[in-house]
Amino acid sequence: MIFWLEAFASFLLLTGGVFILIGALGMVKLPDFYTRLHAPTKATTLGIGCILVASVMLHALRGEGLSIQELVISLFLFITAPVSAYMVAKAALQRRTPFKEGTVNEEMSKDILVRRAPKG
């Protein structure tokens, strides 16, 4: 029983690691600033989630009791990640960071800059 639980925890740790690695890869290879913004806020949420669940499981298996701190970490992560993504995206627009060529509705960035309703 314990073996299978530990195996499951290792599986979670590995999957989490893979997702975080993919998130980091995305930071390197995605074409422009705005698409790179997606990598750390996204592919990593599941990665961190997996690792935290595994951590809770392993602590419980060792008889150290149920540690809730991991849950608090993921809660804070879920609250802060969208806010920082929003601030960073806004700042990038204000600095006129260029979009990847062929971005759909690129001209909309002018509407966003002055916060008016989209034209057309």
Added chain:
Amino acid sequence: MLKKLFPMPLHSVLLLIVWLLLNDLSVGHLVLGLILAISIPWVAAPLSDPHARVKKPLHALRYILMVLGDIVVSNFEVAGRILRSNKHLKPGLIALPLDLTGHFPLAVLASTISLTPGTVSVDFSEDMKWLYIHALHVDDEHSLIERIKTRYEAPLREIFAC
């Protein structure tokens, strides 16, 4: 009098719980946590403004579970997009027309959109009637807008009854 002493009772309780979760459960931390839980609302209460409250907690719980499920599913999607070639990537900006009103419900919607992989909320229009979104991959603009409206905005309007 009681209202003056505890301007934000729910926040006080939450602060105390989080403090105890982050530290060990001991008398010292209980006292320190209590002091913080009572004094922080004194400073924070004047800064808060009245906002929409959750009217249907059960719906809210279902919404949270649904979003968690979506996060898992779309993480795979984004991971796939990152691993494939950039040539197939078609990022784009989208303007989402809003029926939802109120700062707090709108903040929840914008955060949900940012948390679910593939989309990041960029900004609101000044009149709060449009939410601009950057999407990692736009296949069909209208179906994406429709999906966000039915999957996230409609339940939020029910939860906050607005």
